[in-house]
Amino acid sequence: MNKIDLATGGLALCYLVNDGEELFTYRSSSRWAFSRLPAWVPLPDEVRKNGWSQAHVNAAVALIGIHWVGASLAGRRSGGRSAWFQNATAAWGLHGFIHLGLCAIRGGYVSGAVTAPLVIGYGAWAWRILRQEAVPRRVSIGGVAASLPVLVAAHAGADILLRAHDALSDAVLGGPGDEEC
Numbered sequence: 007m008n009k010i011d012l013a014t015g016g017l018a019l020c021y022l023v024n025d026g027e028e029l030f031t032y033r034s035s036s037r038w039a040f041s042r043l044p045a046w047v048p049l050p051d052e053v054r055k056n057g058w059s060q061a062h063v064n065a066a067v068a069l070i071g072i073h074w075v076g077a078s079l080a081g082r083r084s085g086g087r088s089a090w091f092q093n094a095t096a097a098w099g100l101h102g103f104i105h106l107g108l109c110a111i112r113g114g115y116v117s118g119a120v121t122a123p124l125v126i127g128y129g130a131w132a133w134r135i136l137r138q139e140a141v142p143r144r145v146s147i148g149g150v151a152a153s154l155p156v157l158v159a160a161h162a163g164a165d166i167l168l169r170a171h172d173a174l175s176d177a178v179l180g181g182p183g184d185e186e187c
Contacts, residue, residue, distance in 0.1 A: 013135040014081035017095055020128040025067045032063045035117035042044035065164035073156045086141040095148030099129015134172040
């Protein structure tokens, strides 16, 4: 295994560590964040009051993992040259600062903050390795920004999956509130 393999695989590993933390803490942080959004932001009352459900968090973390792990694999296949990998790595490292910034705004812990230094450190280390190995740079502002709609899509996808699961459960089990099952 060479340095490029370590750098590209590091994105997937770092995702597992950071989002592993979020699996256990995101729900309470979403409750805090959503309760402070302006009334004009369209959110269901339940989500505004209680944050995302744990089932939603689980599904969203799994779905966003497709992006991070997919970028990691694209990076490995291309020897670090993949624009997807490079842009995702830049976005990943920068998102660590968002965790820390939210901590400053809140004046306390926000989901992902414990592992945010790892996220930032990985991003800086991976870029150093790519430079040392003379990998051509393929990063763009649009490419880095593309991770944001992927995050939104992961949360929308989680909502769709949970609604489909509920509808299927209702159809198979005879509707909500069926005490026999």
